[in-house]
Amino acid sequence: MDSQLDGYQNGEEFSLFGRRRETFAQRYHLTRRGKAKRLSQILRIMSQFDITKGLTPRKMRLMLEALGPTFVKVGQMLSMRSEILPQQYCDELAKLRADADPMPYQTVVETLEQEYKRPVDEIFADIDPKPLGSASLAQVHRAILVTGEDVAVKVQRPGVRQTMAQDVSIMRSIAKAATKLGSSMQVVDLGGVVEELWDTFEDETDFLKEAQHLAEFKRFCEPFRYMDCPKPYMDLCTQHVVVMDYIEGISLNHTDKLIAEGYDLKEIGTKLVDNYAAQILDNGFFHADPHPGNVIISGGKIVLIDLGMVGRLDRKTRGLLRQMIFAVGKQDSPALADGLLRFADVQPDSEDYPHLLRDLDVIVEEYGKVDLADLNVAEFAMALTNLAQRHGIEVPSTVTTMSRALVTLEGLLDEFIPDVNMIEIITDHATRSKRLDEVAKDEIKTLSIEGNKALHGSLDALAESKIAMRMLTRGQLRMNMEIVGSEEPLKQISDMTNRLTMALIVVGLFVGSSIVYYAGMKPIVFGIPVVGFMGYVIAFILSVWIVFDIYFKGRKAKKAAKNK
Secondary structure, X not given: OHHHHHHHHOOOEEOOOOOEXXXXXXXXOOOHHHHHHHHHHHHHHHHHOOHHHOOOHHHHXXXXXXXXXXXXXXXXXXXXXXXXXXXXXXXXXXXXXXXOOOOOHHHHHHHHHHHHOOOHHHOEEEXXXXXXXXXXXXXXXXXXXXXXXXXXXXXXXXXXXXXXHHHHHHHHHHHHHHHHHHOOOOOOOHHHHHHHHHHHHHHHOOHHHHHHHHHHHHHHHOOOOOEEXXXXXXXXXXXXXXXXXXXXXXXXXXXXXXXHOOOOHHHHHHHHHHHHHHHHHHHOEEEOOOOHHHEEEEOOEEEEOOOOOEEEOOHHHHHHHHHHHHHHHHOOHHHHHHHHHHHHOOOOOOOOHHHHHHHHHHHHHHHOOOOHHHOOHHHHHHHHHHHHHHOOOOOOHHHHHHHHXXXXXXXXXXXXXXXXXXXXXXXXXXXXXXXXXXHHHHHHHHHHHHXXXXXXXXXXXXXXHHHHHHHHHOOOOOOOOOOOOOHHHHHHHHHHHHHHHHHHHXXXXXXXXXXXXXXXXXXXXXXXXXXHHHHHHHHHHHHHHHXXXXXXXXXXXXXXXXXX
């Protein structure tokens, strides 16, 4: 019994029928001692940066890099959240990269053998001991398969997922405590941010998903002669290892080498952005981290690598994106508001809607008249996100992912290919991306779906009206009506009714007391019958109350009108 209790305290849960259900702590072998040790390590690193004296943007970036992959990812997420951090901090955190010291070659070999359950020389004829790249999450080596193919092998660092789980567990505890202490003052949903972080970690550390993303993106690239990505070897990919074609090429970081090889940077940038627009608006499956290190030029093709982070947009969301792009160009605030509300799949609040339109007018006025060449995508996306949060509109995480990716792509172009305007290319793509027959097919499909919904809605409405008519004929129908914006007039009518009622009571008391007075009823006080005397006193008190009520409420109303 004691051992069962100890297990429960350490995080075990029991189902209704007594069968144990694996918890987060058990799945990643987390213990209180390990959690305390990691927390001590975090505090030690933070003390090295002397955070009690404040954090400059640069110091904060260096500290997050020192804290490890979890905090690097946190910093990358925060770089897109200017409602949490000042803009100068966001700009500095955008420079975060997850580079790390290479792990020993023997560790790589042991990890491969553990994954494949057999010696590596049965799979690889040769593995280059020198890594092509080393990050805090994984390390990449060039290798030759026994069948002769030249491949790149991406190996996850042992224990990195457990470290991330440990950090997330600590963050959950902190977020929970912060929510309890200041729930009324909390502007950001800290718990939601931590859960979003963990979802990202889980996707990025499952290399089988990355292999599937590579295979899917390879199929997407087939119609484009100028685009490509490495082919994965699915039979050799596991949750911790990805084997893919090795691509020999020039990274977009090295523009001087590209120019020396005869490449036109403007053509590269234009094709890259146009294809990215196709990923987002046409295919709905896009590379979510297009930084320069993930773009290679090889054999006249633009090759995207590292598809650990991808985004997906459904047909409805892609249509709304087009609508919002054109709404900004046309300075159409209602259309922009409609797109924003349909993103969140919520009905407009009748009281807040005018304020929403007014705020959108400001955004449209600021960005709608800007030439596309001068439009700052990061600022525009952030302005829309902040506005949505102010009005309680929850933007889907896929849209946030897309915004981050566009900002990353814009940063790449600004630094290496400044002559290419991203928004202009995306807008042009949106206008010509679909042929007339494809638009007609989509419209027919949309109309059929909407028509089906409308038909069922009409049938339901008829059924409800039949019930309502039956209740009406039987005298059972009740109506509950709310007149929006009528609260103040109704309150004034209520006050007037109350005063009129009280005035009638006062008149009645005076008339009744006078009748008693002339009747000469006994006993008598001050020459007035007691009953009449009490009636006069009560009538006087009520009269004074009515006068004071009218006076003070009138003053209060005048003050309120002045403040407005």
